[in-house]
Amino acid sequence: MTQAPLVTILDDEPAIRTMLADALEEAGFRTLGFARATEFEAALKTATPDVCLVDLSLPDRDGLTLVHRLALEQGATVIIISGRAQVQDRVTGLELGADDYIIKPFDPAEVVARIRARLRREKPTTQTGNTARFNGWTAHFDSYMLEDETGTPTPFSHAEGEVLRLFLERPKRLISRAVMQETLGGAAGDSFDRAMDVRISRLRTKLKEDPKNPRLIKTIYGAGYIFLGDVNWT
Template identity: 40%
Template structure:
């Protein structure tokens, strides 16, 4: 796919063997992949040129992956696929909670990583052309710029996964969406079903949608899924 071929990926891992294998494999499939041995090296690379996606190791000397993930997500940085040799459910949950867009245990199969990378990179292209903006209860979700603005005009920083999840809700107000439907829409069809991780994503999104008004925008329907209980208006122009 031509759009994928232009994507620039940073593989951040202190293991030179893993960096080389993953960079070579991604490069063979049309990506511009570069390895970074540390968070500091990653920062230097990002300062020189932006990246479309970061493959990030959890356990690194110096600043670890969780700290990097939190920092990049807080600045609205590129999507992150996190890798962890620990492979525990709790590590996955923490990574997703801090803003990672997907997660793979190490050692990972390069083919599986490629599938996850494609799924994450696919979302911005799909999101970019379907309409200018959605509005609900004074909030504004800009589908072109991928931005969320509070009723008071303040921007809300969101990870790519959070944006995709909110869009899935806002484009289907009043409809019950199962975890499977949300995972496929917000995390890509190649992601496996992971109910607890989705609960974490929903919790993060609820916190970001809390403006003190007491509105419970995302309703939980036990045994069925979730529903965006708001009236949503599609805005035709770029103005607010």
Template identity: 45%
Template sequence: MPPAGARKSSGENPAPHEGGPVSASRDEIHILEDDPLVAGTVARALEEYGFATRWFRTAGELLAAAARHPPPLVVVDLGLPDRDGMDVVRELHQTADCGVLILTGRDIVSDRVLGLELGADDYVVKPFEPRELVARIRSILRRRAHPATGGAAHRVAVFEDWRYDPGSFTLIAGDGAEEILGAAEARLLLCFLEKPNRVLSREQLAGTADLAPFDRSIDVRVSRLRKRLNDDSQSPHLIKTVYGAGYVLSVGVRWETG
């Protein structure tokens, strides 16, 4: 039976070499994954093609090691025990000169979009084919070795008196006041901004936060997002409730690039 996360495997799948506080080589690809079976599959696939690897169970260990010796690339799982993986992607993009590939079981469009907006170079969903994963990692390393001029366009959403930068989770009010959203709020807001004036079901919104469709937590998160936007929960004009159907962002959204 193949180990969790991989489509197929041959032979045994020993646990990869775990990182932690020891120093890491600049040429090692770091794997941030709390499941040793998945981490072992990734490590073995990479090592078969000549890559050195180091495994980290927690975001804290990985970020500390990357701060000391930035690796060429980090494979990041989103479901981590100590921190949201999207926060890790954002911090790596801002503080470490390394490639980032998200490897996760979340097959949700809004997560794909958010991950790429935050600076990830690629997004792969489990179960994965190890050879394809290696090919994608090689492609990222080639692109980083020979970057295209100009770079990718930076997008900012403009709606009502607000601006939102999904690349940094920054919500900017009309008076210039800035607020950094948490990863869950950022995913929820991006989902609304990508589909303005369209009713989004509870199932769609719950999927952005790995919640069950009828988990009342989604209502709590919408309520918190309304507070961030100064949207009166008793008579909201931005995020409106469509009873029996879901919620809708009832204003237009313009995307600016720069």
């Protein structure tokens, strides 16, 4: 029998951990709760979460630094839950690799709904697999790794992987901002647009693109993006 998805909850407030755990377990998820980043990081050596809920205001570690490391090293979806409501905090969290940002106070039902939506989007489509080859590159979506022609690996974050998969599944087709927002989720607006710009910029860097004249990910000003590579999925 397939196990239910595991959600880790990192928040130093016991009431919030309990509230989220109760709502998630009632919805059929497994949960593990942690008050400190050190406890959470130790648990990651033996546990493989599907979703990490991370508060930014932790007593022993900067939450944004932890989010960035999780995004690069773990295959889990990372959702920030924070009382920091400023636009810049949300933008920074998304730029560092978070998949979503939920502001306190929140309705636990909304958190459950967002987690379910994220997990639905992560399921591979019937048309594609977990490995794509294009223009001398190989993208491994099961290990979040890019390989060049020499086999040199470069990691990419979960959030960057979502954007890369979107491009590779729709080569040589215009992808508008509206399509990106609908497919990847998140509230439309300046923070979403800026987060997408940052992720695309990082992907171009990892693909060794000339920022002034990229060969693969072309910007169509006022319309969106086109991925110009030839893609083979396995």
